[in-house]
Structures are given as structure tokens and as C-alpha cells.
Amino acid sequence: MIYLILFLEFFKIGLFTIGGGFAMIPLIEEIAVRYGWMTESEFFDLIGVCESTPGPIAINMATYIGSSQGGLLGSAVATLGVVLPSFIIILIIATVMKNMTKNKFFKGFMEGVKPVIVALIMSTGFLLLLKIAGMTSDNVFNPDFIQIIIFCIITAVFFIYKKTAKKKMGSVFIIMLSAILGIVISVISEQTGIIPTI
Amino acid sequence: MSELFITFFKIGLFTFGGGYAMISQIKEAVVEKKKWLSDDELMEIITIAESTPGPIAINLATFVGYKRKGVKGSIAATLGVILPSFIILYIISLFLDSFMENKYVAYAFSGIKCAVAFLILKAGIDLFMKLPKKIIPMIAFSIVFIAMIIFDILSVSFSSIIFIILGGLSGIILYSKGFEKEEKK
Incomplete structure (x- = not known):
């Protein structure tokens, strides 16, 4: 029963997404790979799409994965699932438990969760970086030089922009820049064979 | 009611990057234009939204909707903020696979993966900087970080929700006494 699985899994994700959108990336990656809904590589492509389209990334991911697994109804139940926990908790706080966020057990729980969430996000980013650099889990050293170059360029551009413009670069801009770099550098390397490809 | 829906629909449609990017838009729409909330009320809601599960935009929409028009208002505002994403991503989901077969799109996505x-x-890193630099959170961070890397290398499948629950429970045990003391002071 794909609709029930989609609803329950995304409900769990909504419930445990603490501290904003990026916290659920590791959780969604786990279920998407575990159920065989998409490969890890497709998953990171999807994050690129969801970050460069409007709206909260959690809703974007739920809609896309729901639709790819169960059509329109699938996307509706997945989105409903990811939204409901927040909706219910906020209604409870707004109506009966105005001081819930000041409760010592609630505060203790949230404090304990924070470092775990940060570690989950960091390890996801770090592992993705290792994969780009060619360290795969099957122990084959297979670096993608094009991606390593692009990663270095956007990191450099980000910090130079931050220093000179005193403003932070938006994530949409970073994604657009990397997409253009992806096309340009791949085409150059295809034409000239200057960069070893895999 | 329809005003709530339309206002949050616009917020959902025009904010990229989710979460914190949405806060400034919501502030502009809800505090400065519509005057539905005062600055202080919005700050209070943001604090609550940050310390409850779920996407911040949804938390804010539900809360503002409820304050204005009760449960119906919260449904209208939440639906409003979700619908643009839902429509856009549903349409993309119908085309993305065939779109990805294009060579240049695949090139673009190989770059996007780096982004x-x-x-x-x-x-x-931003979130790490905000963590209290104390011994207990740092130990918890290191344990989970190292465990996640090892699990990945060994291809062990493991639900990170277990880490979250364990972290929360140890937080209750370690901190709730401390918060009690703070309140007494």
C-alpha cells in the first residue's frame, strides 16, 4: 500500500525535522534509498531542483517523491504527511498548551536533539563531498575532476563575494552558477579531452 | 479567510530557499503590510517555530492563520503556503526524468550536485557555529557524526531517527534539572 507508506514515512519526517529544512535531507535520503524510490545520485539531483524552486524544501521533496511513486494522490498524501505534524503541534501550542515550549522536558528534548541534527546534516554533506572527490563506499577510487573543479570554483566565488559585497550569496544563485559551470566545463572537456572523465 | 490564503500563497510562490529566507518575506507581508501581528508577536512565533518540529514556513502559517481566524484560518494559511510548491513540483515531477536524458541537462546537474x-x-557549519560550545553537545555531535560516516562506509542501513530520539532522551535527563534551577532563580 504505497499511499500508506508515503503518508507514514513523510509524517515521521515532518515530526523529526527539527531546525529547518536541511534537517530532513538525511532522513528523506534514508527512506528514498531504503525503499528503492531513487538512487543516491538522483536524490541529490532532486535537492538541486527543490532548492531552486520556490517554497519550503520539505514540501517540494514530499510532492516530488510522492508523485514519482504514486501519482497525484501519492504527492498529496506525502505532502499532507510532512505538513500534519507541524500543523497539529502548532495548533496544540496555540490553543491549549501556550507554555509547551517552556516546559523543561520539552526544552531538554530539543536541546539534546540539536547536536544530533547538526551531525546528521554535516555527515550528509561530508559524505557527498567524499563521493564527488571519488571516495565511494565500494572502495574504488574514482574522482570526478569536473565536479572537483566546480566545487572549488563555487566555494571560492562564495567567499570572494562575501568579502567584497558584504552580503551572502543566495542558494538559487549558487545553483544557477554551478549548473552553468557544469555545462561549460563538461563541453570544454568533451571538445578538448583536457580533463580526464570517468 | 481568502485574504489569509492569498497572502500565504504569495509567500509560498515567491520565496526561494525555504526556511529563514521566508521569515523576512512573512515579516514584510504580515507585520508591515497587513498589520496582522506586531513585531514582538512575530518574534515570539518565530521562537516557537524554531523550537518545534517541521518546516518553519508551515509553523508560521499555521500560527498566524490561527491567531487571525481560528482553526479555519490556520488551514487556509497553511494550504496557501503549500499549494505553490505542490503545483510546481508536481508539474516538474512529470517531466524531470525525460528532461534529464538531455546531455546538457545532465551536465548542468553534475554541476548542481557540487552546489x-x-x-x-x-x-x-552554520548550525554547528550556533551550538553551545560545551562538552556534552560536542560529544553528542562527534558520536553521531563518526557513526554516520562509519555506517556509510560499511553500508549499514540505520534509521537516524533513532539518533534523534536518543539525543532527545539524553537531553531530557541531562538538562531538565538545569532548566528547573533556572526557573527557580
């Missing part, structure tokens, strides 16, 4: 790695790492 995604960069953005995730950046989010992780």
Missing part, C-alpha cells in the same frame, strides 16, 4: 554538497555543508 548541493556546498549548501548542505554550509548549512551544517
Whole structure:
């Protein structure tokens, strides 16, 4: 029963997404790979799409994965699932438990969760970086030089922009820049064979 | 009611990057234009939204909707903020696979993957900076970080929700006494 699985899994994700959108990336990656809904590589492509389209990334991911697994109804139940926990908790706080966020057990729980969430996000980013650099889990050293170059360029551009413009670069801009770099550098390397490809 | 829906629909449609990017838009729409909330009320809601599960935009929409028009208002505002994403991503989901078969699109996405790695790492580092630099959170961070890397290398499948629950429970045991003391002071 794909609709029930989609609803329950995304409900769990909504419930445990603490501290904003990026916290659920590791959780969604786990279920998407575990159920065989998409490969890890497709998953990171999807994050690129969801970050460069409007709206909260959690809703974007739920809609896309729901639709790819169960059509329109699938996307509706997945989105409903990811939204409901927040909706219910906020209604409870707004109506009966105005001081819930000041409760010592609630505060203790949230404090304990924070470092775990940060570690989950960091390890996801770090592992993705290792994969780009060619360290795969099957122990084959297979670096993608094009991606390593692009990663270095956007990191450099980000910090130079931050220093000179005193403003932070938006994530949409970073994604657009990397997409253009992806096309340009791949085409150059295809034409000239200057960069070893895999 | 329809005003709530339309206002949050616009917020959902025009904010990129989710979460914190949406806060400034919501402030502009809800506090400055519509005067539905005062600055202080919005700050209070943001604090609550940050310390409850779920996407911040949804938390804010539900709360503002409820304050204005009760449960019906909260449904209208939440639906409003979700619908643009839902419609856009549903349409994309119908085309993305065939779109990806194009060589140049695949090239673009090989670049985008680097941006995604960069953005995730950046989010992780930003959040790490905000963690209290005390011994217990640092130990918890290190344990989970190292465990996740080892699990990945060994291809062990493991639900990170277990880490979250364990972290929360140890937080209750370690901190709730401390918060009690704070309140007494």
C-alpha cells in the first residue's frame, strides 16, 4: 500500500525535522534509498531542483517523491504527511498548551536533539563531498575532476563575494552558477579531452 | 479567510530557499503590510517555530492563520503556503526524468550536485557555529557524526531517527534539572 507508506514515512519526517529544512535531507535520503524510490545520485539531483524552486524544501521533496511513486494522490498524501505534524503541534501550542515550549522536558528534548541534527546534516554533506572527490563506499577510487573543479570554483566565488559585497550569496544563485559551470566545463572537456572523465 | 490564503500563497510562490529566507518575506507581508501581528508577536512565533518540529514556513502559517481566524484560518494559511510548491513540483515531477536524458541537462546537474554538497555543508557549519560550545553537545555531535560516516562506509542501513530520539532522551535527563534551577532563580 504505497499511499500508506508515503503518508507514514513523510509524517515521521515532518515530526523529526527539527531546525529547518536541511534537517530532513538525511532522513528523506534514508527512506528514498531504503525503499528503492531513487538512487543516491538522483536524490541529490532532486535537492538541486527543490532548492531552486520556490517554497519550503520539505514540501517540494514530499510532492516530488510522492508523485514519482504514486501519482497525484501519492504527492498529496506525502505532502499532507510532512505538513500534519507541524500543523497539529502548532495548533496544540496555540490553543491549549501556550507554555509547551517552556516546559523543561520539552526544552531538554530539543536541546539534546540539536547536536544530533547538526551531525546528521554535516555527515550528509561530508559524505557527498567524499563521493564527488571519488571516495565511494565500494572502495574504488574514482574522482570526478569536473565536479572537483566546480566545487572549488563555487566555494571560492562564495567567499570572494562575501568579502567584497558584504552580503551572502543566495542558494538559487549558487545553483544557477554551478549548473552553468557544469555545462561549460563538461563541453570544454568533451571538445578538448583536457580533463580526464570517468 | 481568502485574504489569509492569498497572502500565504504569495509567500509560498515567491520565496526561494525555504526556511529563514521566508521569515523576512512573512515579516514584510504580515507585520508591515497587513498589520496582522506586531513585531514582538512575530518574534515570539518565530521562537516557537524554531523550537518545534517541521518546516518553519508551515509553523508560521499555521500560527498566524490561527491567531487571525481560528482553526479555519490556520488551514487556509497553511494550504496557501503549500499549494505553490505542490503545483510546481508536481508539474516538474512529470517531466524531470525525460528532461534529464538531455546531455546538457545532465551536465548542468553534475554541476548542481557540487552546489548541493556546498549548501548542505554550509548549512551544517552554520548550525554547528550556533551550538553551545560545551562538552556534552560536542560529544553528542562527534558520536553521531563518526557513526554516520562509519555506517556509510560499511553500508549499514540505520534509521537516524533513532539518533534523534536518543539525543532527545539524553537531553531530557541531562538538562531538565538545569532548566528547573533556572526557573527557580
